[in-house]
Amino acid sequence: MTKVHYMSETQEIGTRKLHPDFPVEPILGAVGGAQPKLSLKRRGNGTCDVPTCSPEEIMHRFTIAEDIAGQLVTYFKRKKRAYPEWTDEKNYERIRLAFINKVSEGKWCFTDTEQAWIMCRLREHSAS
Structure with missing residues (x-):
């Protein structure tokens, strides 16, 4: 491990x-x-x-991950308004599965731990 x-x-x-x-x-x-x-x-x-990775590479990955998290928050809030009958958990799960799909297709390049971090950031920012 x-x-x-x-x-x-x-x-x-x-x-x-x-x-x-x-x-x-x-x-x-x-x-x-x-x-x-x-x-x-x-x-x-x-x-x-x-x-x-070098500090510069880490910062680059962080910047991209933080940007994606921000975009997912916007998407989450938009879906919450469009589908008020969906629970937050259903919305998070839909986003998580789509995120995993984009990574597995090679469209986005994030490690498993970065994906988990981005989803945590989504939960933090969408709750406020």
């Missing part, structure tokens, strides 16, 4: 702030052979860790 790291506090990269709960997944890699080798990066203090 892949361990997902979360930013322990809000980080600023450029002029944007990265949400502290945004998932940052390690980049897994191995080299085959008689003795398999793992891909690691050395930290400044001499310890080794599994590599992750």
Whole structure:
């Protein structure tokens, strides 16, 4: 099972702030052979860790994920007005299934943890 790291506090990269709960997944890699080798990066203090994306790449993924979450909130609210008989849970489930479908078709490129984060953001923002 892949361990997902979360930013322990809000980080600023450029002029944007990265949400502290945004998932940052390690980049897994191995080299085959008689003795398999793992891909690691050395930290400044001499310890080794599994590599992750650069801060700029993480911010880029966060920006896209936050934008999609905002679009889904707008869509959720529009459907709520158009179909008042639908429960919020039915609306969330429809959006979740459509989201998974877009990812599986390759139209959107989000990891499983990013998808879960986006759906959490949708729930947070649509409740207000």
